Amino acid sequence: MSIDIDTARKVAKLARIRVEEADLPALAGELSGILGFMEQLNEVDVEGVEPMTSVTPMRLKRRADVVTDGNIQEQILKNAPDAREGFFAVPKVVE
Amino acid sequence: MTHLNELTIAAARDALRAGETTAVDLTMACLTAIDAGDGLNAFVHKTPELALDMARAADTRIKAGDAPAMCGIPLGIKDLFCTKGVLSQAASNILKGFKPEYESTVTTQLFNAGAVMLGKLNMDEFAMGSSNETSCYGNAINPWRRGNDDTALTPGGSSGGSAAAVAADMCLAATGTDTGGSIRQPAAFTGIVGIKPTYGRVSRWGVVAFASSLDQAGPMTKSVRDAAIMLGAMCGHDPKDSTSADLAVPDFEAALTGDIRGKKIGIPREYRMDGMPAEIEKLWADGTAMLRDAGAEIVDITLPHTKYALPAYYVIAPAEASSNLARYDGVRYGHRATLKAGDGITEMYEKTRAEGFGHEVQRRIMIGTYVLSAGFYDAYYNRARRVRALIKRDFDEVFAGGVDAILTPATPSAAFGLGDMANADPIQMYLNDVFTVTVNLAGLPGISVPVGVDAQGLPLGLQLIGKPWDEAGLLNHAYVLEQAAGFVAKPGKWW
Numbered sequence: 242m243s244i245d246i247d248t249a250r251k252v253a254k255l256a257r258i259r260v261e262e263a264d265l266p267a268l269a270g271e272l273s274g275i276l277g278f279m280e281q282l283n284e285v286d287v288e289g290v291e292p293m294t295s296v297t298p299m300r301l302k303r304r305a306d307v308v309t310d311g312n313i314q315e316q317i318l319k320n321a322p323d324a325r326e327g328f329f330a331v332p333k334v335v336e
Numbered sequence: 337m338t339h340l341n342e343l344t345i346a347a348a349r350d351a352l353r354a355g356e357t358t359a360v361d362l363t364m365a366c367l368t369a370i371d372a373g374d375g376l377n378a379f380v381h382k383t384p385e386l387a388l389d390m391a392r393a394a395d396t397r398i399k400a401g402d403a404p405a406m407c408g409i410p411l412g413i414k415d416l417f418c419t420k421g422v423l424s425q426a427a428s429n430i431l432k433g434f435k436p437e438y439e440s441t442v443t444t445q446l447f448n449a450g451a452v453m454l455g456k457l458n459m460d461e462f463a464m465g466s467s468n469e470t471s472c473y474g475n476a477i478n479p480w481r482r483g484n485d486d487t488a489l490t491p492g493g494s495s496g497g498s499a500a501a502v503a504a505d506m507c508l509a510a511t512g513t514d515t516g517g518s519i520r521q522p523a524a525f526t527g528i529v530g531i532k533p534t535y536g537r538v539s540r541w542g543v544v545a546f547a548s549s550l551d552q553a554g555p556m557t558k559s560v561r562d563a564a565i566m567l568g569a570m571c572g573h574d575p576k577d578s579t580s581a582d583l584a585v586p587d588f589e590a591a592l593t594g595d596i597r598g599k600k601i602g603i604p605r606e607y608r609m610d611g612m613p614a615e616i617e618k619l620w621a622d623g624t625a626m627l628r629d630a631g632a633e634i635v636d637i638t639l640p641h642t643k644y645a646l647p648a649y650y651v652i653a654p655a656e657a658s659s660n661l662a663r664y665d666g667v668r669y670g671h672r673a674t675l676k677a678g679d680g681i682t683e684m685y686e687k688t689r690a691e692g693f694g695h696e697v698q699r700r701i702m703i704g705t706y707v708l709s710a711g712f713y714d715a716y717y718n719r720a721r722r723v724r725a726l727i728k729r730d731f732d733e734v735f736a737g738g739v740d741a742i743l744t745p746a747t748p749s750a751a752f753g754l755g756d757m758a759n760a761d762p763i764q765m766y767l768n769d770v771f772t773v774t775v776n777l778a779g780l781p782g783i784s785v786p787v788g789v790d791a792q793g794l795p796l797g798l799q800l801i802g803k804p805w806d807e808a809g810l811l812n813h814a815y816v817l818e819q820a821a822g823f824v825a826k827p828g829k830w831w
Contacts, residue, residue, distance in 0.1 A: 244706070248706075249702075252702045252705050252706050252709070253702060255705045255709060256658065256689075256698075256701050256702050256705040257662075257665070257682070257685040257686050257689055258686060258689045258690050258693065258698055258701065258702065259683075259686035259687055259689070259690040260690070268699075268702070271699060271762065272699070272702060272703060272706065274761060274762070274763065275650065275699075275703055275762060275763065276703075276706070276716075278646075278647055278650065278763050278766075279647045279650060279651055279707075279716060279720075280647075281643070281644060281647045282644060282647050282648060282651070282716075282719050282720060282723055283719075284644075285641065285644055285719075285722075285723050285726065287719060287722035287723060287726070290722040290725050290726060291722070291725060292718045292721035292722050292724075292725065293721045293722070293724045293725040293728065294721075295549075295579075296535050296549060296724075296728065296777075296778065296779030297534070297535055297536050297579075297581065297779055297804065299536065299579075299581065301578050301579070302575070302578060302582065304575060313437075316437040317437075317668075319435075319437055320433070320434055320435065320436075320437075320668065320669035320670070321667065321668055321669065322666060322667075322669075322670070322671070322672035323672065329667050329668060331667055331681055331684065332675060332679060332680050332681050332683075332684055333680070334680070334681050
């Protein structure tokens with residue numbers, strides 16, 4: 242499976258990473274090379290094998306559905322590139 | 337005379353308890369070595385004042401007779417661990433300036449045990465790399481050189497700064513993390529010991545996530561005994577990590593009996609790669625003989641799906657990474673791109689991520705995005721997870737057959753030159769993980785032990801792979817190998 246320029250553009254869009262139009266052919270080539278390497282997996286007979294969901298045969302532990310912390314607004318906002326009046330600030334999303 | 341920064345954890349612990357030295361003196365010796373070692377670019381954020389405060393507190397505890405083994409031991413911490421109030425950037429520009437408001441479980445446990453943090457260590461960006469060349473801080477440099485040749489060599493990756501710092505005696509030990517070999521490969525490249533525990537043994541809480549089903553933290557140390565001591569302090573159940581195992585932590589150091597008589601060591605035929613350097617082949621044979629001489633039974637084993645481990649890994653790890661790294665969006669922490677008038681939220685995401693992530697990280701996010709996208713999920717991601725199940729089954733069958741541990745090379749070569757892979761295909765770099773990545777896919781514990789040097793004087797390591805949760809047995813096997821190999825070489829100090 243080889244990745245063409247349109248697919249590379251689409252993948253970059255889905256990944257929310259800006260890629261300049263001029264860089265798309267190189268990206269498509271790199272991604273195609275890596276996917277080619279992965280094609281080896283098609284040689285394996287996986288009939289009847291379940292996809293692994295957990296590497297250790299353990300049940301995920303459940304925890305009590307209780308509040309364990311809170312009232313830490315200042316700490317949560319401390320590293321934000323733009324925080325105002327107790328909120329994360331972002332460019333306008335709706336008109 | 338041995339300088340204090342050259343001590344092992346075990347020797348420092350004994351000297352501290354005997355009152356022959358203090359945590360402050362140990363810490364000062366390391367801080368001096370760190371400043372003298374700037375040329376290796378291993379420590380990227382130094383915390384000398386914090387270190388001395390912690391050392392003074394440790395000395396008080398030791399005087400009071402309340403001294404766990406790690407009390408007063410100066411450590412380097414990989415930049416991937418969130419440390420409260422101290423820059424934690426995962427070697428990425430997208431986390432520029434990030435000072436967590438919380439402490440990872442691993443560092444909390446180490447500090448509760450009295451360990452001293454000297455600073456944060458260089459690494460590949462988001463732990464994606466095998467040479468420490470994807471770091472936003474620039475390359476970390478291996479203290480080892482090829483004889484008198486001054487070519488700068490890689491310390492390996494992703495825990496390259498950790499490996500360089502321990503090998504150059506800037507700290508007594510360091511934390512590392514391992515998703516496909518990131519503890520074991522750099523340990524092998526720098527002549528130190530590195531263990532990746534069983535998946536679930538060490539809490540991942542507060543460790544910047546790369547591929548959550550593969551990531552495990554572990555110690556990088558100067559000896560197997562030190563690995564046992566430090567691993568004990570890092571392990572344990574953590575309710576904040578739902579995959580953390582609720583199992584008792586054995587006394588790993590007490591397990592180092594040096595007796596492996598009657599144990600069965602498997603030698604997997606699939607690890608004998610075409611084109612493997614003769615030196616690696618010989619090292620492996622030598623290690624096998626050492627374990628046989630110690631009374632272990634050597635058996636040939638087969639792990640038939642080995643060849644598919646790398647392609648499966650390079651589907652699964654990027655898939656998980658693309659999901660984990662979606663959080664870096666310029667909103668809650670780290671870098672946000674400067675926007676033009678009229679730019680909306682999508683432009684903010686796209687520009688921020690293009691500026692903040694390095695090339696390799698972008699590539700892996702996009703591969704992960706592709707293999708998870710509609711129409712390809714089954715063909716790539718689900719197929720890779722099925723192959724992963726088969727890889728684990730291979731190991732399960734070998735252990736069910738009575739094998740106690742598996743011996744393999746740790747790396748396909750000795751440390752290579754920085755820049756040597758600059759024009760290589762990304763796959764060439766991925767091949768560094770060929771012997772280690774199976775262990776992550778199967779969730780097993782694996783340890784790299786320095787066993788010899790190549791013709792140019794560079795260290796070479798062997799890997800032992802253990803049964804799930806049998807770090808104690810694995811460490812004992814490694815201890816026997818270490819004793820038999822008698823590896824004592826150190827890099828000549830040029831830096």
